[in-house]
Amino acid sequence: MTAHPTVAARRPRLRGRARRAVTSLAAASALVATAALTGCAAERDGDVYTVLNSSTDETYHRWDAEAMARCGKRLGVTVEQQSVPASQVMTKALRMASSKSLPDVVQFDASEMPVFAEAGGLVDLRTLGLSTDHVPDGIVDFGSYRGTYYGAARSVNTLALFYDKDVLAEAGIRTPATWDDLREAARELTRGKRYGLALSAGGAEDGVFQFTPFMWSNGGDERELDSPEVVEALDFWKALLKDGSLSRSTVNWTQADVNDQFMAGNAAMMINGPWQVETLNSDPDLNWGLAEIPVPEAGADSVAPLGGAVLTVPRTGDDGRQRMAGRIVACLTGEKEQLSYALNSWMVPADERAAAVWRSKVPELDALADQVATARSRTAQVGAGWPAVSLALQSAFQSALTGQSSEAALKRAQQRATSGN
Amino acid sequence: MTTSTATAPPAAAPRKSTAPDPARARLCRRLARWGFVAPAVVFMLLFFGYPLVRNVVMSFQHYTPKTFFTGEAPFNGADNWSSVFQDALFGKALWHTLVFTAGSLLGQFCVGLALAVFFNRRFPLGGVLRSLILLPWLVPMVVSGVVWRRILDQDTGVLNTFLDTLGLGGHTPWLTSPGTALLSVILVNVWIGIPFNMVILYGGLQEIPKELYEAASLDGASAWRAFRSVTLPLLKPVITVVLVLGFMSTVKILDLILALTDGGPADATQTLGTLTYQNSFVELDFGAGAVVGNVLILISAVFAVFYLRANRTEGK
The missing domain is CATH 3.40.190.10 (Periplasmic binding protein-like II)
Known part of the structure; x- marks a missing residue:
């Protein structure tokens, strides 16, 4: 889902009011089916x-x-x-x-x-x-x-930290390298309508993709969602939100939304991927830079998702x-x-x-x-069990960002992820 | 059917000697009758009966991606059912579905009826305004969802900006707080459903003879009294249709919620529709998805029975 900008594409569903359209569609598909049955599509x-x-x-x-x-x-x-x-x-x-x-x-x-x-x-x-x-x-x-x-x-x-070079230079802030730097920078860059940082914590694979670098760089693991390392990572997100450095709409944003916010000047930095570069470059006035995602402590490896x-x-x-x-x-x-x-x-x-x-x-x-x-692959450890882990994790960080404690939310996520397998 | 077979023998009796064969004629007539019914029956069996049975069977099977290759889906008793019912998310989704359906129907119907009564009087530009109100109906559901998601954005959304300018706060977390997300989704669905309700109810109002209102006003009835004693009773069949059709399209809601919140935040807007979608097409556990689907069908079926009952008593 993270490979292309078409992530948000959803299958439209038919409702009662579209019945007339359905009838003509049914007629058309009947014709196609007849054509297929009579041998048009039978042989490769x-x-x-x-x-x-x-x-x-x-x-x-x-x-x-x-x-x-x-x-x-x-x-x-x-x-x-x-x-x-x-x-x-x-x-x-x-x-x-x-x-x-x-x-x-x-x-x-x-x-x-x-x-x-x-x-x-x-x-x-x-x-x-x-x-x-x-x-x-x-x-x-x-x-x-x-x-x-x-x-x-x-x-x-993979994901990286994108930042607005002009805004950072104006505020005299260096590109953050650690979580503390990031928190500090995001707080200082938050001015008026502009947030310091934008990221996606939306209820789909987008949000999970964005959470993994924080979880992994802190030594967390998708097989043990309630471990202290994962709780700490989620607490870091919560802290950013509490500081006011992240918009409360974060839980409803896809990665494309995050990019829109960044380009509109509503965020000074964002977590996003290279597939946005084409769009970013469409605005000649935007002077953006790119850095590795900050790590918990100086010297730690920044582990991002592939x-x-x-x-x-x-x-x-x-x-x-x-x-x-x-x-x-x-x-x-x-x-x-x-x-x-x-x-x-x-x-x-x-x-x-x-x-x-x-x-x-x-x-x-x-x-x-x-x-x-x-960078690390999401399915290296849990393989085909990833969808269950991903769903549990989405629910957990959304609960935590909207009030629940990270520990309780992740404990439930761990139960949910393992009960399915 | 019973009346026609009862009258047939006396009619045929006097001509008994000349008629070719009354038994054969009767058979022919019966065959012809079934011939007319047959296409409908075949259609129902093929496109409603088969998927329905298949869905019920699937809910008792261990149906995974592997099944698509091997064709094997071993029966696992009530495992799918018990695992779905034990999942706390199912109870939540069921409750959200009920609140969503009841809230949407109530809102759509009340506003739709009010607008229908309003447009029932003739006034300049009434027709133009009435067609403008149809717009939400013409916009594809997913488009509405995407647009509303922007409108309801907490910081940059038009709605909050507007409220802010009016000095009415303007920091409502419409879609981003588990406490308000369901309400916001209901409000958007009400907006979408108003035109449908208005159009059908407006049609019903046009059918009510004007003389009745004249008679009522001669009797000294107030506008409210006329509405209660003339409009509502005569509109009742139309109201039933509107509510039943509304119920059916609302209870299985999926697209709007996927576009607005994806079931979030923190599962606050998960309904049975999104849950069955998630089970089947994200987790690829088709057995569990079928269970939730069956529950949805069951709810609709119960409602359909009530509807048929109501119609029957009305017919008498």
């Missing part, structure tokens, strides 16, 4: 390969189409993409699995991949000849489930096609393609060689590349 075209992804954004869709055209040309096949909103990739892929119509390649958000792998739906990429020689271990783990490499990343992203999507090859049962799908994935995650994708999307290439070139081309995102090097 030999040379056409499909990639299911979440590139519903016009720019991403175009970049992907271009990359797929290049790879298709090289491999002598046609590669087509089918894009659905990020939140629907999993359910769509599952439905396709049950009707035995899986596409040749599926691009999952890395936090969702383990669920599909656990169900036995993915092919080990190493058996298809994909090499991980130039991929850092952290990113190999990111695409692996229980030691098997199922997902190849083109690029990865985000991004991985390309996987689902088990379609057709070995020949699976092998070709593997070659398509290899091409799309090749050094050259990674670099062009990363430069387009402002994300960090997964391949070390591509990352080195990328660093020299976008020096302003250097801090991000450092953050990625130590």
Whole structure:
């Protein structure tokens, strides 16, 4: 969910008042169904390969189409993409699995991949000849489930501290490096309608993604949500809110909202990811800078979450096609393609060689590349159990930020996360 | 059906010698009758019966992502049911659903009725104003949700800024406090539902003969008395329809809440609709999702029975 700016896309539901629309829709779908039953969609075209992804954004869709055209040309096949909103990739892929119509390649958000792998739906990429020689271990783990490499990343992203250089310079404040610095800076930068810091504590994966760097940098762990380290991290968020450095609307903000607030000048600093850079750069007057997320104590490692999507090859049962799908994935995650994708999307290439070139081309995102090097995958410990942990955690930090004690909220979260498994 | 079969034999009796075969004719007629019913029955079985049964069966199965590959979903007795009922969130969601439904219906209906009565008099620009009020109905639910989320933002929202200018505080945490979030969501849903209520009730009001009001005023009835003794009783069938349709679309609310609060903050706006969505499509525990879905169906079914009862007694 954190890979693309399309996070907030939601499936609209029909209500009674839309009945007339439903009737015409039903008629249309009946026609389509008849067409399908009479054989239009029954047979796969030999040379056409499909990639299911979440590139519903016009720019991403175009970049992907271009990359797929290049790879298709090289491999002598046609590669087509089918894009659905990020939140629907999993359910769509599952439905396709049950009707035995899986596409040749599926691009999952890395936090969702383990669920599909656990169900036995993915092919080990190493058996298809994909090499991980130039991929850092952290990113190999990111695409692996229980030691098997199922997902190849083109690029990865993470979170960092964005700040308004002009505002900080005017107030004579250095970029904060520790929690104490951050708290102090945020308090001093809060003036009138402007808050010192903006972050997302919304009730979806966005908020959890943002909480993880605070939890992990403090030594906390998603397997033990009620540990003192996690309680401390949540208490730190509470302190920021109590100081008035965070807006009370924080609990209702997505990461895109946070970016809007920052750009509107309602926040002097924000926690966000590189996918916002395109939007940030659209305002020439905004002079923003980037730093690693502050750590509890000076000298501690800043551990941020790895985000991004991985390309996987689902088990379609057709070995020949699976092998070709593997070659398509290899091409799309090749050094050259990674670099062009990363430069387009402002994300960090997964391949070390591509990352080195990328660093020299976008020096302003250097801090991000450092953050990625130590970043951690959300599913490394709990695997397919992540959705349950994530839901429990959302509820916990929202309760704590709206009045409950961090300890009680996290104790309940731990019970909730473990009762589901 | 009983009346027509009772009258058929005497009609056929005198021509008994000439008619080909009365038994066959009767069979044909019966077949024709069923022929007309059949498409509806098939449609109902296929698109309502099958999913319903499937949903009930699924709630007794261990249905996970693996099932989509293997097709196997082992039965696990009442495990899903007991785990859902033991979850504190279910009780909360049930309560929120009831409050949300009752609050929304009450608000939508009262304001809708007031507007319908208001527009029932003819006055300049009445038609234009009436169509303008339909706007919320035309806007897709998700769009309304997104726009209202901005309007209700605590610091930068239009509503709080407006209240602030008027000196009325303006720091209400509409969607950001567990204490007020449910109320705010209800208010937005009332706003969305007003046009529907107004249109249907307005239609009903137009059907009431004007003479009745004239007669009432001749009898010296006040406006309020005329409303109570003429308007309300004659509007009752329409009111029932409005409330039932309103209930059905409100009790299963999902999109609006997802767009406004995502069920938060701290589960303060979780309803049965969002809970079944979360169980099925976020946690991918389809068995648990089916349980909550079944509870929703059960609630609607109970309400439908009351509705049918009410209609039957009215018919007599």
